[in-house]
Amino acid sequence: MKIDRDRIQAHRGASGLFPENTLLAFRAAQKAGVASIETDLSLLADGALAIFHDAALGRTVAGSTAISELKTDEMARLDAGSWRGAAHAGAPVPLMRDILDWQETTDLAFNWEMKIHGDEQERAAAALAGHLTGRDLTRSLVSSFDAGFLNEIMSIFPALPRALICDELPADWERIGRDLDLTAFHLHHVVVTGALVQAVHDAGYMVRVYTVNEQADMTRMIETGVDVIITDYPERWL
């Protein structure tokens, strides 16, 4: 099955075959031919943003420290590749600023998913605004499960397109969409139907779905008319 590159977004990079949220995974996604990459941001103790999914070390990186307690120089020493095999050993946890520089050498768009691990909504919004000021916003959007964070970033950096992530569409989604002046809803694919996509489109929002890795799910999502499909395996569809 071959799908238009604009509809395929690599989840944490090409994370099915490469260590998630590393430059290795981002380069592999680029090579696969995607138009865009979804990646996770976590706020560090010193106000930098790291490309990291979890609240603490342990799953992809050895250790158990909370991400909010780490500083940039400590992050730079960590190995986010070994857990996916010796061939990837030493792959660093990237900083957002380095990936922004790399993005400028490509034609890729980024879906920056802000992870809120505690009560850092305000500080995370300030950090994101700081990182994106002066950058080309036509190839960036911010998404989050955390509506409070989206409200903060809307207040201080309204030009950045915003999307709410939800496992399923909340009953009051139209109010939320208006209040947060969203451009899109990012939904878990299992809850998405053609009728739901039609309703969200009619209200003026895009629909992106995560995380679609199986052929049957991909076929169903294409049929519903969703705009973008987020997948761990971009190379399967392009």
Ligand code: G3P
């Ligand atoms: O952005 C969509 C998706 O990535 C949200 O869930 O846990 O994979 O970050 P998660």
Ligand code: MG
């Ligand atoms: Mg994510």
